[in-house]
Amino acid sequence: MRFSYFLAFCLCFLLITNCQQSDTQKESNVTMNVEQRSFGKVDGNEVWLFTFENSSGMKVSITNYGAIVVNLLVPDQNGQLDDVVLGYDSVAGYLDKTPYFGALVGRYGNRIAKGRFTVDGVEYKLATNNNENHLHGGIKGFDKVVWDAETTEDGDNMGLKLTYLSKDGEEGYPGNLKVTATYWLTQDNELKIDYHATTDKATPVNLTNHSYFNLAGQGKGDILDHEIQLNADRFTPVDAGLIPTGELRPVAETPMDFRKPFKIGARIDADDQQIKYGGGYDHNWVLNNQNGSLAVAAIVSEQSSGRVMEVLTTEPGIQFYTGNFLDGTITGKNGKVYQRRFGLCLETQHYPDSPNKPEFPSCILKPGETYQTTTVYRFTTRK
Ligand code: BGC
Numbered sequence: 001m002r003f004s005y006f007l008a009f010c011l012c013f014l015l016i017t018n019c020q021q022s023d024t025q026k027e028s029n030v031t032m033n034v035e036q037r038s039f040g041k042v043d044g045n046e047v048w049l050f051t052f053e054n055s056s057g058m059k060v061s062i063t064n065y066g067a068i069v070v071n072l073l074v075p076d077q078n079g080q081l082d083d084v085v086l087g088y089d090s091v092a093g094y095l096d097k098t099p100y101f102g103a104l105v106g107r108y109g110n111r112i113a114k115g116r117f118t119v120d121g122v123e124y125k126l127a128t129n130n131n132e133n134h135l136h137g138g139i140k141g142f143d144k145v146v147w148d149a150e151t152t153e154d155g156d157n158m159g160l161k162l163t164y165l166s167k168d169g170e171e172g173y174p175g176n177l178k179v180t181a182t183y184w185l186t187q188d189n190e191l192k193i194d195y196h197a198t199t200d201k202a203t204p205v206n207l208t209n210h211s212y213f214n215l216a217g218q219g220k221g222d223i224l225d226h227e228i229q230l231n232a233d234r235f236t237p238v239d240a241g242l243i244p245t246g247e248l249r250p251v252a253e254t255p256m257d258f259r260k261p262f263k264i265g266a267r268i269d270a271d272d273q274q275i276k277y278g279g280g281y282d283h284n285w286v287l288n289n290q291n292g293s294l295a296v297a298a299i300v301s302e303q304s305s306g307r308v309m310e311v312l313t314t315e316p317g318i319q320f321y322t323g324n325f326l327d328g329t330i331t332g333k334n335g336k337v338y339q340r341r342f343g344l345c346l347e348t349q350h351y352p353d354s355p356n357k358p359e360f361p362s363c364i365l366k367p368g369e370t371y372q373t374t375t376v377y378r379f380t381t382r383k
Helices: 002-027 091-096 275-276
Strands: 032-042 046-053 059-065 068-075 082-083 116-119 122-125 150-153 158-168 177-183 192-198 227-230 234-235 281-287 296-301 306-311 317-321 346-349 371-381
Touching: 032 091, 046 150, 046 158, 059 177, 068 371, 227 317, 275 281, 281 296, 296 317, 296 346, 306 346
Parallel strands: none
Antiparallel strands: 032 046, 046 059, 059 068, 068 082, 116 122, 150 158, 158 177, 177 192, 192 371, 227 296, 234 281, 281 317, 296 306, 306 371, 317 346
């Protein structure tokens, strides 16, 4: 008798909890899923791949090795998903050889001439890894370290909070720098990155993401037919080592003029000194928005898929790099071979070599200050 009461009680309980669950599902069809799996080992320790999926089916996978965006699956005009970033299927590829695919670059993204700069009267000498210059944080930059990772939520959006302590003297930089980067997948098909850092000695800081995008799908050809618009009236011309000369040059009447949408391939091999130095586009544009608010910096579109990517940032500059150094020697995800210009990067940033250019916006973070920037990659479609 007692047992049948117990059974009846259990049944009621199950019925009630089931009803409650279906109610929550009825109330809202906004969902966010996260999965965590092994991505392989670095120095004998497991690193992870976190995959977030929003209600529209857009997915982003991020590993805590190098804070790398590994996969970014975005719907086309018919709702079909394609992976729009270049990369590797496991961490082994990134350990072997990578032109910074998807990585978070720092402590200073881009170049510092001869790896030297002076702060507070002290000259610092950084690791040089790009001929005589320092590039993307040096020999072991933020793209090659293991970050601490935890998932986080904000309303309907979910993210991955990555933290790293860059010690005083690492790659030659002054000060212990505590860095947090949070990658958010929003319900509006955005990948949003919030960067945050504090230091105990004055140091240059310039954090960015180095994803190579191909809106037709990774490995499906070059990006020359993509159109791009850059919200910039000027760019920073460079010397043969891709170090800015210090000039802010108007883009008008140059192949750098993307104030209106233009096919990337149309002028990429123009008879122009700047284009020759870069082997195509590999330059920093001076964004028209210089007040630190979040504003549209770039719009990229690809006709066959109808995909459009808007890049919004609080940063004063953007490096538009057309993958000129890809040369078919890398086989990436799904066995795809990455030929020259198979991906494009839009690295939101402070201008290259800012530590040596007092006329550029300052990139020096001082103790007691907080470095805080945001960049958003927003995906939509049009027919
Ligand atoms: C730079 C290129 C460099 C590439 C490395 C870009 O940010 O501007 O010059 O070759 O990164 O993959």
